[in-house]
Amino acid sequence: MPSAGAHRNLEEAARAIADTGRRFYQRGWVWGTAGNFSTVLSSDPLALAITASSLHKGELQPDQVIVVDERGKPTSPGRLRPSAECLLHVRIVRDRPREAGAVLHTHSVWGTILSEHFAAKGGVELQGYEILKGLAGVSTHQRTEFVPILDNDQDMDRLQAGLGKVLARNMSSHAVLLRKHGLYTWGETLADAERHIEVLEFLFEVVGRTITMRQHEGEAIWHS
Amino acid sequence: MPSAGAHRNLEEAARAIADTGRRFYQRGWVWGTAGNFSTVLSSDPLALAITASSLHKGELQPDQVIVVDERGKPTSPGRLRPSAECLLHVRIVRDRPREAGAVLHTHSVWGTILSEHFAAKGGVELQGYEILKGLAGVSTHQRTEFVPILDNDQDMDRLQAGLGKVLARNMSSHAVLLRKHGLYTWGETLADAERHIEVLEFLFEVVGRTITMRQHEGEAIWHS
Amino acid sequence: MPSAGAHRNLEEAARAIADTGRRFYQRGWVWGTAGNFSTVLSSDPLALAITASSLHKGELQPDQVIVVDERGKPTSPGRLRPSAECLLHVRIVRDRPREAGAVLHTHSVWGTILSEHFAAKGGVELQGYEILKGLAGVSTHQRTEFVPILDNDQDMDRLQAGLGKVLARNMSSHAVLLRKHGLYTWGETLADAERHIEVLEFLFEVVGRTITMRQHEGEAIWHS
Amino acid sequence: MPSAGAHRNLEEAARAIADTGRRFYQRGWVWGTAGNFSTVLSSDPLALAITASSLHKGELQPDQVIVVDERGKPTSPGRLRPSAECLLHVRIVRDRPREAGAVLHTHSVWGTILSEHFAAKGGVELQGYEILKGLAGVSTHQRTEFVPILDNDQDMDRLQAGLGKVLARNMSSHAVLLRKHGLYTWGETLADAERHIEVLEFLFEVVGRTITMRQHEGEAIWHS
Numbered sequence: 001m002p003s004a005g006a007h008r009n010l011e012e013a014a015r016a017i018a019d020t021g022r023r024f025y026q027r028g029w030v031w032g033t034a035g036n037f038s039t040v041l042s043s044d045p046l047a048l049a050i051t052a053s054s055l056h057k058g059e060l061q062p063d064q065v066i067v068v069d070e071r072g073k074p075t076s077p078g079r080l081r082p083s084a085e086c087l088l089h090v091r092i093v094r095d096r097p098r099e100a101g102a103v104l105h106t107h108s109v110w111g112t113i114l115s116e117h118f119a120a121k122g123g124v125e126l127q128g129y130e131i132l133k134g135l136a137g138v139s140t141h142q143r144t145e146f147v148p149i150l151d152n153d154q155d156m157d158r159l160q161a162g163l164g165k166v167l168a169r170n171m172s173s174h175a176v177l178l179r180k181h182g183l184y185t186w187g188e189t190l191a192d193a194e195r196h197i198e199v200l201e202f203l204f205e206v207v208g209r210t211i212t213m214r215q216h217e218g219e220a221i222w223h224s
Numbered sequence: 225m226p227s228a229g230a231h232r233n234l235e236e237a238a239r240a241i242a243d244t245g246r247r248f249y250q251r252g253w254v255w256g257t258a259g260n261f262s263t264v265l266s267s268d269p270l271a272l273a274i275t276a277s278s279l280h281k282g283e284l285q286p287d288q289v290i291v292v293d294e295r296g297k298p299t300s301p302g303r304l305r306p307s308a309e310c311l312l313h314v315r316i317v318r319d320r321p322r323e324a325g326a327v328l329h330t331h332s333v334w335g336t337i338l339s340e341h342f343a344a345k346g347g348v349e350l351q352g353y354e355i356l357k358g359l360a361g362v363s364t365h366q367r368t369e370f371v372p373i374l375d376n377d378q379d380m381d382r383l384q385a386g387l388g389k390v391l392a393r394n395m396s397s398h399a400v401l402l403r404k405h406g407l408y409t410w411g412e413t414l415a416d417a418e419r420h421i422e423v424l425e426f427l428f429e430v431v432g433r434t435i436t437m438r439q440h441e442g443e444a445i446w447h448s
Numbered sequence: 449m450p451s452a453g454a455h456r457n458l459e460e461a462a463r464a465i466a467d468t469g470r471r472f473y474q475r476g477w478v479w480g481t482a483g484n485f486s487t488v489l490s491s492d493p494l495a496l497a498i499t500a501s502s503l504h505k506g507e508l509q510p511d512q513v514i515v516v517d518e519r520g521k522p523t524s525p526g527r528l529r530p531s532a533e534c535l536l537h538v539r540i541v542r543d544r545p546r547e548a549g550a551v552l553h554t555h556s557v558w559g560t561i562l563s564e565h566f567a568a569k570g571g572v573e574l575q576g577y578e579i580l581k582g583l584a585g586v587s588t589h590q591r592t593e594f595v596p597i598l599d600n601d602q603d604m605d606r607l608q609a610g611l612g613k614v615l616a617r618n619m620s621s622h623a624v625l626l627r628k629h630g631l632y633t634w635g636e637t638l639a640d641a642e643r644h645i646e647v648l649e650f651l652f653e654v655v656g657r658t659i660t661m662r663q664h665e666g667e668a669i670w671h672s
Numbered sequence: 673m674p675s676a677g678a679h680r681n682l683e684e685a686a687r688a689i690a691d692t693g694r695r696f697y698q699r700g701w702v703w704g705t706a707g708n709f710s711t712v713l714s715s716d717p718l719a720l721a722i723t724a725s726s727l728h729k730g731e732l733q734p735d736q737v738i739v740v741d742e743r744g745k746p747t748s749p750g751r752l753r754p755s756a757e758c759l760l761h762v763r764i765v766r767d768r769p770r771e772a773g774a775v776l777h778t779h780s781v782w783g784t785i786l787s788e789h790f791a792a793k794g795g796v797e798l799q800g801y802e803i804l805k806g807l808a809g810v811s812t813h814q815r816t817e818f819v820p821i822l823d824n825d826q827d828m829d830r831l832q833a834g835l836g837k838v839l840a841r842n843m844s845s846h847a848v849l850l851r852k853h854g855l856y857t858w859g860e861t862l863a864d865a866e867r868h869i870e871v872l873e874f875l876f877e878v879v880g881r882t883i884t885m886r887q888h889e890g891e892a893i894w895h896s
Binding site: 117181 | 366438
Binding site for chain 3: 781826
């Protein structure tokens with residue numbers, strides 16, 4: 001029966017999302033109720049399992065994951081509301097149909113710092129690192145991964161339209177940074193998206209610490 | 225019966241406070257017996273549940289939380305004494321009656337560093353970050369949160385009087401830093417106050433690392 | 449019976465490797481499925497127990513450890529493939545027959561940063577630290593440990609040949625850094641190799657932070 | 673019976689020491705088998721419970737704590753040997769008879785960095801921090817705690833004689849740093865000594881990060 005299958009899917013997805021939330025909370029990536037996570041249950045019509053708004057991610061419970069449709073509206077009754085940023089998740093899974101079966105959004109210290117530091121350049125370039133091979137479809141360290149930076153906005157219609165343009169202009173990118181806000185990445189499965197978060201957060205820390213260390217040499221590598 | 229209700233309130237408050245203590249200890253925010261935490265049990269007359277003096281916060285037990293009145297005096301017998309800083313908690317819950325149902329005080333590395341770095345400017349400005357929306361009543365990143373800095377003092381009467389002035393001059397602030405000492409913040413509930421700690425500690429680290437990274441550019445953003 | 453003994457060896461080795469993986473994952477040294485670990489089960493002919501390719505190291509299971517021969521080929525059926533970097537493990541245990549009964553490879557933030565920072569000098573010099581006595585055969589802090597840096601390469605035949613040359617030129621070294629990639633170290637037992645990782649990662653962080661701190665003094669210590 | 677009492681003392685001391693070891697290992701202060709810990713069982717004649725040599729501190733077992741006399745010699749049979757640094761522990765408990773009922777030695781990243789950075793000045797000055805009140809007998813932040821730095825030496829007779837001179841010259845100090853080696857501190861009880869470690873490690877990180885952050889201002893505060 002389809003409905004039973006869908007229910008089991010939601011339960012499994014919700015448990016997996018709650019586990020991811022606890023891990024990210026322990027690393028300080030979703031403090032202050034920041035962050036939201038989603039996985040696609042079905043794509044046509046879209047049914048997206050997503051964390052409800054304003055929850056403590058270290059104590060996330062499976063029943064705090066709700067289902068929304070392609071307009072970001074909840075499809076079942078209940079007092080929990082989806083995050084306003086739900087529309088960004090919907091945009092990503094619609095614009096990256098083959099790559100995005102799950103979307104993760106985090107606020108990390110280094111991601112926040114780099115999103116401001118490289119804003120004038122339009123994005124962060126990650127180049128030549130072996131760990132880039134952890135991104136889907138990347139098979140060599142001789143890769144330049146560009147993480148575009150989008151200005152933050154409280155108007156969600158405007159922000160998701162801006163996100164659509166950034167996604168269209170950067171077809172080979174695996175993630176987008178919102179300025180002074182945080183990281184959005186995605187993957188075929190939740191595990192793939194979590195691996196992308198790990199790869200990108202690792203490299204954000206490497207780049208941030210490298211810039212800090214190299215100041216004295218007057219190097220222009222990062223600022224040319 | 226009111227007294228039974230009050231007892232249950234204290235037990236619940238004490239368990240919640242002990243849980244908060246263990247989390248903060250694991251993050252290195254209350255080392256060396258630093259820090260103290262309180263929640264309001266009743267406001268008129270004031271009954272404040274607060275951690276006793278000089279305890280290891282990683283092994284905090286519910287029976288190490290005591291009750292004090294509006295002068296900071298214990299209202300029940302026992303060998304445990306309240307912290308001298310108890311008066312600062314009392315001051316905050318009296319001066320912020322609607323906002324402060326719980327008060328948290330922590331010593332973090334970045335909070336300590338910024339409390340000295342920005343002392344001459346009178347406080348730390350946090351501006352334009354999405355995570356500021358984790359502070360009660362803030363609904364946009366286009367916000368300037370000012371965390372005033374107060375000189376430290378071992379004279380508690382003088383210090384709580386100084387704190388009162390700072391609170392009166394900064395009615396929209398959610399927290400105060402004591403110089404080379406630590407952070408005081410508050411919230412309607414203990415969970416709200418803990419969320420505020422997470423938001424502010426996250427941003428203190430972002431600001432501290434940003435200043436360190438940007439030295440080479442001779443930027444005056446943080447020192448104008 | 450030898451085969452039973454070998455099986456027990458593999459089981460024990462696999463459990464120990466899985467434990468090491470979980471510890472390293474918690475420290476952020478093997479994110480994004482990075483890293484691989486091996487121990488020698490027998491040396492002539494070589495039977496090497498090694499983690500399979502592309503696994504999440506925080507949830508490593510003993511049955512994800514497979515056995516390969518001296519050409520890096522699996523010696524038992526199964527769907528798990530060895531990592532391409534398996535050949536580097538084989539090279540180390542063959543070229544360091546007395547010292548390398550186990551090989552560990554990690555990606556850490558500071559190791560990655562120093563592998564690029566000191567690339568032009570050919571390696572990282574670690575000098576005068578007491579903790580160097582944690583390296584096998586080192587009995588005084590008055591030691592200069594040289595960790596050579598090798599350029600990264602996706603051609604494994606070329607990379608393992610280059611590794612062989614680096615090992616031959618640095619007979620007293622306990623480890624090699626791959627540029628913008630990570631650390632390879634080894635030890636008589638897995639515990640010895642893990643101790644080496646801890647010593648070297650500790651010192652990479654000390655050296656990286658020291659360089660960052662000392663910029664202002666225009667010191668040439670690290671860049672002469 | 674006295675002997676039974678002594679045995680119970682050793683068992684309790686050994687369990688407490690093992691717990692401390694696990695906590696410090698998790699924080700990265702005793703990697704690579706670094707560090708050793710002791711508590712006084714009786715003072716005349718001296719019986720000192722101390723960790724044996726070269727153990728993994730994250731898996732420390734109570735039976736890895738042995739008893740030594742005033743010459744640092746084991747007083748009971750067994751294959752475990754005391755650390756060579758055992759003599760430094762003996763020196764501290766003999767020279768600080770009222771204050772040192774327990775001695776802790778750790779290797780931290782910031783302690784190691786500062787032990788070199790301030791070597792020419794003879795020690796690290798910690799001044800004006802509230803958390804200094806976590807040190808025994810300190811009741812105000814208006815305190816200058818001086819942590820003297822002693823050159824490292826593999827000759828233990830010479831090193832313990834040097835330590836004796838440093839202790840005699842700095843009667844109000846609570847700790848000593850060995851250069852490029854680590855921290856020795858003590859307290860009336862093991863809990864007091866662990867509190868001292870937390871206070872000092874916290875402040876080493878504050879001082880190290882402050883120096884790093886302030887470079888651009890050409891401040892001479894830390895280098896005058």
